[in-house]
Amino acid sequence: MKNVKTEKLTEIITILDILRWSSSKFNSVPICYGHGTDNFWDETLHLILSGLNLPINIPTEMYHARLTTKERNKLIQLVFRRIIQRVPVPYLVNKAWFCGLEFYVDKRVFIPRSPISELIMSCFHNILPDKPHRILDIGTGSGCISIAIAMTNPNAIIDAVDISIDALKIAEKNIKYYNLENRITPIHSDIFSNILKLKYDLIITNPPYVNSTDIYKLPKEFLYEPIIALSANKKGLSIINKILKNAIHHLNQNGILICEVGVAKTALIEHYPNVPFQWLQFTNGGENVFMLNYEQILSFHYHTFTMRNI
Template structure:
């Protein structure tokens, strides 16, 4: 009964009765199971979620070596750990918003409520250099709907000679992206620009356009767990079928690609609706080794051919 009747007292109790990192990891994971939290913003289970929040409070980074597990915490450290666990349960926000950091493609990024938490399977493609589809090193890259800037910045690491444009409709998101550009020391070749799709990119051509745009349909938006509703709706919702933005992108992208350019777009669960809406478009759907789906690839030539045929 104490679990539901006196929530604050059990957190206070943890502060006084638990002592080691092991204690707090076990307790945090148990609390998360009891609270029926949703995972999917960097972790997929209660133990990893607890590890992320406990270690953040201790200024440590996962994974934790076993020899640290029985280290005893100070009173201040225990209070910080319990505060992180309590916020995660009571506010139902992604852990990354509590820690202020998320990892993508093996790189750390500053995140907060102004941007989605990085979690795209595109990281796997970036690490592979978009092989086998990208046949030469791109010189000009566009990360459309950049949010935190994680996709474009990861591309900048993968292609050290490329210039990368980060674009987003949200000035709030771009402020976070600018912070990450500075954090990674990439301000000489990674740039942030406010634009609704290609509105402020006239005259530019890119060898690679990568986009993780809003693609959640109305039904899915209505049924998403609380953790998703803590994220900016602008980065998630895209009309009744989730394809409002992607339709515009397919219509306009060819004009912004170089002759041998490549368009890579994540549409997640909306991929069947997209495939049904454009049966004549020769989408290549990427198969991922480490999980994820709903990412398509189209070449500039395929898009231009489709335009001439009136397909897009």
């Protein structure tokens, strides 16, 4: 962090000063956004205000508040870690946002950012015939999807599964923070392995879908996240294949499967040319999330998974 010594950082006195300096720094270097922000100003606000334990929407009058020496030094170090080490902001401040809710995160867990948030915020309007009661969240990570659904649907009972025990510890922390222990159950499970014969109105998932050969081509920021939460073999389809193969055994007859597939969409369509994936539309950005109902899954399940070995 040699640049620290070449600047008059003692001139940074107020929150506004550190916001201006940080935004200039971020805008002058080729860092990659994509963990909750898409521009240098939002990145600055999330890092600086969260680093001060302040909400993002503080009155602008507070920007003129003076920083203590300890606060200034801490924030400067965070800015340089973001620039030089390329650590994503949510890991620097241990905070991420999803559906307007704050979640604790660290390097043990994937940073929330799925377009599924729009579906949750709309209470699955025009997607589900009724509000789902029993829900399975596969690959829960921080627990953000489960918690957001529970906060918008007070009748929802959710099983939140993950193969990572470390991730489940984070999920448990967030579930406890929102006092949802009675409605969300964290389960250590390799997809359906520990779910037994339970049936759900909704199975929802943002599984790993990056081809294992492409994982190290991602910007450095993404490589701080657990590889297990990003990478899947077989053109990114290994986890998605297992979900499609077994979802029929865990859905009610009126049940729905919603799955984000990201960059694996093309490979998925090529692998399952006869599956009637319904690709959901988003107004706030995002794509590559499909929906299938029980009848659609049942109609292709026998020929796809019984007649040939995937």
